[in-house]
Amino acid sequence: MTETATAVSGHDAPVARRAQARRAPGRPERPAGRSDAWRKRLEIALFITPALVLIALFIAWPVFYAVRFSVYKWKGFGPLADFVGLDNYRLVLQDPDFLHAVGHNFTIVAGSIIVQLPLGLGIALLLNRKMWGQGILRTIIFVPYVLAEVVAGVVWYQLLQPQYGMVDAILGKVGLTPPEQGWLGTPEYALWTVLAVLTWKYLGLAVILFLAGLQSVPEELYESAQLDGASWWQVQRKITIPLLGPTIRTWCFLSMIGSLQLFDMVWILTGGGPAGATTTMATYLINQGTKSHNYGIAGAASVILFVIAFVMAILYQIFILRRDTQDESRKARKKVKA
Amino acid sequence: MARKTRGAAALAALCAGVLLTTAACGGSDSSNDGGSSGGKTTVTWWHNSNETDKVTGGGKAYYEQVAADYEKAHPDVDIKISAMAHEDMLTKLDAAMQSGDMPDIYMERGGGELVSHVEAGITKDISDDAADVISNLGASVAGWQVDGKTYGLPFSMGVVGFWYNKDLFAQAGITAAPTTLDEWLTDVDKLKAADIVPVSVGVKDKWPAGHWWYYTVLRSCSQDTLQSAVKSLDFSDPCFVKGGEVLKQIVDAKPFNQGFLSTPGQTGTNGASSLLATGKAAMELAGHWEPGVMAGLVKDGTGLSGDKLGWFPFPAVDGGAGDPGAQLGGGDAWAVSKDAPEAAVDFVKYLLSDEVQTGFAAKNMGLPTNPAAGSAVKDPAMAQLLQVRDSAPFIQLYFDTAFGTNVGNAMNDAIVNLFAGQATPQQVVDATQKAADQE
Numbered sequence: 001m002t003e004t005a006t007a008v009s010g011h012d013a014p015v016a017r018r019a020q021a022r023r024a025p026g027r028p029e030r031p032a033g034r035s036d037a038w039r040k041r042l043e044i045a046l047f048i049t050p051a052l053v054l055i056a057l058f059i060a061w062p063v064f065y066a067v068r069f070s071v072y073k074w075k076g077f078g079p080l081a082d083f084v085g086l087d088n089y090r091l092v093l094q095d096p097d098f099l100h101a102v103g104h105n106f107t108i109v110a111g112s113i114i115v116q117l118p119l120g121l122g123i124a125l126l127l128n129r130k131m132w133g134q135g136i137l138r139t140i141i142f143v144p145y146v147l148a149e150v151v152a153g154v155v156w157y158q159l160l161q162p163q164y165g166m167v168d169a170i171l172g173k174v175g176l177t178p179p180e181q182g183w184l185g186t187p188e189y190a191l192w193t194v195l196a197v198l199t200w201k202y203l204g205l206a207v208i209l210f211l212a213g214l215q216s217v218p219e220e221l222y223e224s225a226q227l228d229g230a231s232w233w234q235v236q237r238k239i240t241i242p243l244l245g246p247t248i249r250t251w252c253f254l255s256m257i258g259s260l261q262l263f264d265m266v267w268i269l270t271g272g273g274p275a276g277a278t279t280t281m282a283t284y285l286i287n288q289g290t291k292s293h294n295y296g297i298a299g300a301a302s303v304i305l306f307v308i309a310f311v312m313a314i315l316y317q318i319f320i321l322r323r324d325t326q327d328e329s330r331k332a333r334k335k336v337k338a
Numbered sequence: 339m340a341r342k343t344r345g346a347a348a349l350a351a352l353c354a355g356v357l358l359t360t361a362a363c364g365g366s367d368s369s370n371d372g373g374s375s376g377g378k379t380t381v382t383w384w385h386n387s388n389e390t391d392k393v394t395g396g397g398k399a400y401y402e403q404v405a406a407d408y409e410k411a412h413p414d415v416d417i418k419i420s421a422m423a424h425e426d427m428l429t430k431l432d433a434a435m436q437s438g439d440m441p442d443i444y445m446e447r448g449g450g451e452l453v454s455h456v457e458a459g460i461t462k463d464i465s466d467d468a469a470d471v472i473s474n475l476g477a478s479v480a481g482w483q484v485d486g487k488t489y490g491l492p493f494s495m496g497v498v499g500f501w502y503n504k505d506l507f508a509q510a511g512i513t514a515a516p517t518t519l520d521e522w523l524t525d526v527d528k529l530k531a532a533d534i535v536p537v538s539v540g541v542k543d544k545w546p547a548g549h550w551w552y553y554t555v556l557r558s559c560s561q562d563t564l565q566s567a568v569k570s571l572d573f574s575d576p577c578f579v580k581g582g583e584v585l586k587q588i589v590d591a592k593p594f595n596q597g598f599l600s601t602p603g604q605t606g607t608n609g610a611s612s613l614l615a616t617g618k619a620a621m622e623l624a625g626h627w628e629p630g631v632m633a634g635l636v637k638d639g640t641g642l643s644g645d646k647l648g649w650f651p652f653p654a655v656d657g658g659a660g661d662p663g664a665q666l667g668g669g670d671a672w673a674v675s676k677d678a679p680e681a682a683v684d685f686v687k688y689l690l691s692d693e694v695q696t697g698f699a700a701k702n703m704g705l706p707t708n709p710a711a712g713s714a715v716k717d718p719a720m721a722q723l724l725q726v727r728d729s730a731p732f733i734q735l736y737f738d739t740a741f742g743t744n745v746g747n748a749m750n751d752a753i754v755n756l757f758a759g760q761a762t763p764q765q766v767v768d769a770t771q772k773a774a775d776q777e
């Protein structure tokens with residue numbers, strides 16, 4: 001800290017002096033370019049070094065280690081001696097538990113988007129109209145997203161308790177019979193229950209993003225549409241939603257990556273159970289690593305999780321997000337024509 | 339105290355504080371391994387008796403006193419204690435083993451875990467240094483011996499059995515604790531008829547479900563079969579499947595609390611231990627740690643304890659090859675890490691002395707292994723448990739500990755599937771064998 005501070009003040013002074021020097025008449029221009037570039041480099045190095053060190057220590061080094069562990073059979077202590085090559089990857093990819101976990105992840109990816117997109121869009125459109133209590137409604141929708149995932153998980157875990165939980169109590173009062181093992185304890189319902197809680201938790205993000213996107217739709221378009229006698233529904237369908245496209249696509253991307261890495265909520269609600277009905281890739285690798293002490297297998301699973309997320313991100317960039325840049329160039333062309 | 343008690347007893351709020359303290363401790367003591375400061379030998383000691391009690395001071399204060407007494411008698415030794423919650427201790431031990439920066443004295447649970455620690459050269463062979471204590475402890479030490487050498491001195495050993503609510507049993511018209519599985523199943527029906535939840539079990543945490551399978555297998559397999567399976571990790575004997583079938587019979591009788599698949603074992607207001615403690619379930623299969631866990635979960639003096647709390651061993655199963663007197667159990671032992679100073683071994687021997695073990699028993703910190711301390715166990719249910727332990731022809735170490743973490747974890751996962759009706763007894767054995775074959 002102190003080093004940085006002195007460097008900054010020590011740097012300011014010569015700049016000021018040089019500026020004066022330049023203004024002074026009759027003096028030849030000094031070739032300041034080279035020393036300037038050198039200073040700039042030093043400055044950059046100084047400012048990004050702490051961040052780089054942190055990234056190296058807490059991201060690059062662990063990633064390197066995970067990859068290293070993944071080619072060894074290692075119980076978590078003693079020397080890394082038992083080199084097994086790609087055997088751990090074979091074991092993971094042949095493990096039905098892992099394949100189920102991948103299936104659950106993709107169910108969550110698809111489920112989140114299918115449920116949250118129309119719901120979020122609808123709520124955003126409603127909240128975008130001028131009405132009483134708008135601010136409060138927006139806050140209520142957004143609060144779950146602000147809540148820590150673990151806190152939300154514990155709250156829902158309590159609500160969903162069989163026999164004593166609020167959800168079952170309400171269902172019982174209206175004459176419905178909740179499942180005997182509870183919503184989180186019945187293998188057939190557990191994943192859908194988790195998905196419902198995730199929807200509650202992350203709907204706020206979609207709504208806020210869509211609301212922000214709506215603000216950028218130019219008012220004139222609505223006015224001209226009104227002049228042309230378009231109905232509210234037509235306005236939404238032909239103007240608002242298409243112009244919201246880039247926002248929706250970005251949100252889908254965030255949702256997808258979040259769903260692939262899903263861990264906290266599942267760990268709190270079910271721990272991956274019952275009978276492995278809600279495992280995700282992340283809970284699988286934790287279970288293999290810290291629970292079973294199969295650090296090699298956990299390493300291989302984490303590398304596979306990374307590859308899956310990376311490939312999906314790249315594909316999404318290529319096939320979907322690219323349209324946004326194309327859209328812009330098309331728009332630019334249109335403007336030129338007009 | 340017990341292998342699975344600490345994480346439960348500590349409430350979430352407490353945990354945060356404990357984490358802070360232990361993190362602070364970890365920073366300062368790890369650099370002192372086997373070192374000496376100011377002419378004194380420093381011995382670092384990690385334990386999980388971090389409970390404090392207003393009246394007796396609890397285990398934490400007792401161990402501080404024990405260390406102070408030892409330091410007084412040995413002025414050249416400085417004992418540095420880190421008392422932490424059980425789960426925190428396990429996490430820190432994992433990290434310590436990875437980095438090789440071990441405490442001098444730590445807890446070993448025996449079985450497959452100990453074997454791999456010995457193979458990795460983490461644990462010190464104390465066969466000769468502690469020969470006198472080993473002979474005094476007798477058969478209990480067997481669980482901490484590898485190839486005839488002793489690597490740990492057990493200070494507490496218990497067996498798993500049924501803790502039950504005497505009032506609820508009386509309400510259902512049950513006059514005597516069941517001794518056979520058929521009687522037990524009849525009692526379950528009686529409890530159900532009286533509108534009482536017969537049994538609570540925390541399947542979410544997996545190992546509480548595991549204990550059921552371990553016991554039904556223990557009743558179905560002979561001692562020889564089990565002891566050779568621990569060594570060979572060969573589960574082809576049909577008695578393993580037979581044990582699973584007995585468990586399936588129990589699960590099919592639906593004795594468990596509603597939503598048992600998502601019920602945690604020892605945490606939360608609706609965990610299996612809480613249900614027993616608050617009279618919402620009549621019994622639970624658990625180890626000697628259960629009274630302590632229950633006391634930690636409810637307000638002082640309101641939980642099930644004392645005269646109202648009873649204990650009986652797992653009932654006999656007709657037609658099984660196992661000895662009906664055989665018990666499932668386990669314990670905690672003090673082990674010394676490889677590079678620890680000699681004083682560490684001497685201090686561990688002191689921890690197993692008549693004097694320290696008697697105080698340990700009197701404070702209800704566990705079930706002492708030193709025969710001289712047995713009479714100090716005052717609680718009637720505990721005393722009964724101790725008697726069953728000492729008269730058992732054979733005590734099988736918890737399978738998950740005995741087979742090592744990898745096999746144990748895979749086995750527990752499969753047992754949970756059986757509880758959920760998603761796996762057959764054969765599939766439990768297959769999953770266990772598959773994990774064992776990867777070893």
